[in-house]
Amino acid sequence: MAKVFRSWDVDQGWLLPPSLHEFVPPGHVAHFVRDTVREALDLSAILDTYTEERDYPPYHPGMMVALLLYGYSRGLYSTRQLARACEERVDVMAVTGLNRPDFRTIADFRKRHLVALSDLFVQVLRLCRAAGLVQFAHVAVDGTKVKANASRHKAMSYGRMKTAEPGLAAEVDAWLEQAGEADAAGDAVQGANRRGDETPDWMADKQRRLETIRAAKAALGAEAIDPPNPEDESGPGASSGMRWQGRPLRAEDGGRPDRAQRNFTDPDSRILPTRDGLVQGYNRQIAVDAAHQIIVAPRLVTNAADARALVPLIDDVRAHLGRKPCEVSGDAGFANEANLAALKQRRITPYLAPGRARHGEGDATGRRRLTKTPLMRAMAARLKRAGRRSRYRLRKQIVEPVFGQVKQAGGFRQFLLRGLDQVRGEWAMICTAHNLLKLAKAGH
Numbered sequence: 001m002a003k004v005f006r007s008w009d010v011d012q013g014w015l016l017p018p019s020l021h022e023f024v025p026p027g028h029v030a031h032f033v034r035d036t037v038r039e040a041l042d043l044s045a046i047l048d049t050y051t052e053e054r055d056y057p058p059y060h061p062g063m064m065v066a067l068l069l070y071g072y073s074r075g076l077y078s079t080r081q082l083a084r085a086c087e088e089r090v091d092v093m094a095v096t097g098l099n100r101p102d103f104r105t106i107a108d109f110r111k112r113h114l115v116a117l118s119d120l121f122v123q124v125l126r127l128c129r130a131a132g133l134v135q136f137a138h139v140a141v142d143g144t145k146v147k148a149n150a151s152r153h154k155a156m157s158y159g160r161m162k163t164a165e166p167g168l169a170a171e172v173d174a175w176l177e178q179a180g181e182a183d184a185a186g187d188a189v190q191g192a193n194r195r196g197d198e199t200p201d202w203m204a205d206k207q208r209r210l211e212t213i214r215a216a217k218a219a220l221g222a223e224a225i226d227p228p229n230p231e232d233e234s235g236p237g238a239s240s241g242m243r244w245q246g247r248p249l250r251a252e253d254g255g256r257p258d259r260a261q262r263n264f265t266d267p268d269s270r271i272l273p274t275r276d277g278l279v280q281g282y283n284r285q286i287a288v289d290a291a292h293q294i295i296v297a298p299r300l301v302t303n304a305a306d307a308r309a310l311v312p313l314i315d316d317v318r319a320h321l322g323r324k325p326c327e328v329s330g331d332a333g334f335a336n337e338a339n340l341a342a343l344k345q346r347r348i349t350p351y352l353a354p355g356r357a358r359h360g361e362g363d364a365t366g367r368r369r370l371t372k373t374p375l376m377r378a379m380a381a382r383l384k385r386a387g388r389r390s391r392y393r394l395r396k397q398i399v400e401p402v403f404g405q406v407k408q409a410g411g412f413r414q415f416l417l418r419g420l421d422q423v424r425g426e427w428a429m430i431c432t433a434h435n436l437l438k439l440a441k442a443g444h
Contacts, residue, residue, distance in 0.1 A: 023094040030070060030091040032440040037066040041123050045116040059101050064109045068117065070095045072433035075411040079103040079110070114421075118428035121298065122320050124435045128294045129321055133442055135291040138391065139325035140399035141313050141334060143285035143306040145272045147414040148423070150265035152280035268420040270302045282415065284427050287313040288399040289325070294438055295402065296320065298431040300424045306333035310352075311342045324348060329395040340375035351392040354380040406430060 024030050037043070046061045070092065071082045083103035085092040101109075110117065128134055263269050269280050283304055287297040297316035299309055310330060318324045328348050332355030343350040354376045383390050406412050410430070417426045 020094050020097060023090040028091065028094070029073065029437065029440045030094045032443065033070040033073065033436060034066045034095045036124075036127070036436065036439075037062055037069065040127060041065070041120060043116075045119065046113050049113070059099055059105065059109075061109075061113075063096055063099055064101065064106070065117065065120070066095050067092070067101070067106070068110060068429065069120075069433055069436060072429055073410075073437050075409075077412060077416055079106040082106050111422075114425035118425040121428045121432045121435075124432050124439070125294070125296060125320055128292075128435055128439050131439060131442055133292040133294050133438060134289045134296060134321065136289065136321075136323055136325045138290035138327040138329065138394055138398070139287050139296060139314070139317065140290065140395040141285065141287045141306075141310060141328065141330045142395070142399040142403065143283050143309060143333065144403050145274045145279055145281050145283050145304070146412075147279050147281045148263075148266045148269035149415050149418050150263050150269050150280050152263070152271050152278060266418040268302060268418075268423070270304070272304045282420075282423055282427075285309045285313065286399065286402065286431065287317055287328075288402050290394060290398045292438055292442065293398060293402050293405075294435055295431045296325075298428055300420075300427045302420065306330075307336050307339060310334045310339045314343070314346065314348065327351060327391060329392050329398075331395065335376065335379065337373040337375050340379060344375070349391075350379065351383065351390065351395070352379060353383065353392060402434065406434060410434075 021031070043062055043065060046065065050058065050061065067082060067086070071077070071085065074091075076082050076085055080103040082092075083101065083106060086096055086100045125134070263271075263280060266280070269282060271278050272281050272283060283301050283306070285299040285301070285306060286295050288294065289296050297313045297320065299313055299316070301309065310328075314324065314328060324346060325348060327350075328343060329351040330353070332353045335352035335354050339352065340350055383392055386392075410433075412430055415423050415426055417423055
């Protein structure tokens with residue numbers, strides 16, 4: 001007897017229309033993200049911008065928000081990937097209701113409503129708290145460097161700008177003079193459709209490069225005249241990164257030092273040190289609640305150091321949720337006397353690794369004596385006294401896995417947007433998608 005197989009008739013028409021709820025299993029995260037956006041999130045900041053009459057109705061903003069958040073939760077960050085998924089993936093079709101916005105529409109929507117999309121982080125965080133996923137017992141903080149949408153080879157130092165500008169200017173002037181001489185040769189040589197004085201394409205590129213160098217040089221020079229506030233490590237002018245102990249470095253003449261750099265592709269990004277070498281990127285930081293690895297505060301700066309991020313992160317937790325954590329842990333990058341004093345003032349128990357003191361002086365026996373400040377000495381003694389039972393050890397199992405989930409599971413290793421404000425919005429959306437996944441898993 002011949003084996004009987006299940007029918008495979010690709011030409012069979014459907015007598016009844018399909019149900020979107022049957023595209024994926026009932027407990028699929030696509031249903032959760034779509035329904036959360038439709039029923040639990042306040043999208044008035046986006047909806048209120050659609051007031052004018054249009055010839056053709058736009059895509060529903062709720063559908064676009066659900067598409068972006070679901071895509072980010074599935075590792076789809078590129079608008080081209082999202083547009084292709086709307087045509088190929090049934091889980092995305094279950095979110096969009098078979099709508100197929102093209103990549104430009106998705107990109108324009110994200111760009112237009114990036115601030116409102118970033119603000120959804122707080123709404124989702126409050127949903128997590130209402131579900132009992134945030135308990136405030138222990139919060140861990142950490143930071144990691146991520147590549148920007150720019151190559152570090154597209155950066156140029158201030159000293160190189162000063163030497164490259166005269167040479168490029170002379171070369172551009174020479175070709176402009178030759179273009180004028182070519183114009184005098186007449187149309188008989190150049191042809192009826194050309195005047196003869198057109199700028200060669202490659203020379204025009206050099207002229208644009210000259211203009212870019214001059215603009216970057218002027219920006220670095222402006223920083224020397226009016227340096228940014230040292231308390232704002234990510235404000236205007238911080239992209240050059242030339243600071244020492246919180247003060248902007250200057251050349252002997254009071255201007256920018258020759259080592260100051262600026263990237264032509266993304267001027268806000270910085271060359272940052274990582275374990276794998278230098279990257280052109282940003283420093284993203286988070287505070288994570290210990291109960292279910294919920295991100296309770298995200299932050300993104302251009303400074304490689306993490307110390308100044310601790311107090312803003314903790315204050316953001318209280319601003320978002322109206323309550324401060326009981327304990328805070330962080331690695332040596334967050335440990336200094338000022339941070340310990342700030343946590344003491346806020347009545348938060350700190351567990352910050354003091355690290356090794358870099359400065360000291362010899363005592364009468366010639367041995368090195370470390371000169372830690374009082375709170376740092378007390379912190380070091382507390383961690384040493386607790387040993388392997390110290391609460392500080394919770395940090396590795398709270399915050400570091402979250403970065404691993406975003407990087408490895410989510411595949412996010414480089415920002416797609418450019419500019420500090422744009423990248424901050426992108427990072428907020430990634431943190432929102434992470435918390436949505438945690439909320440979805442908690443409901444199963």
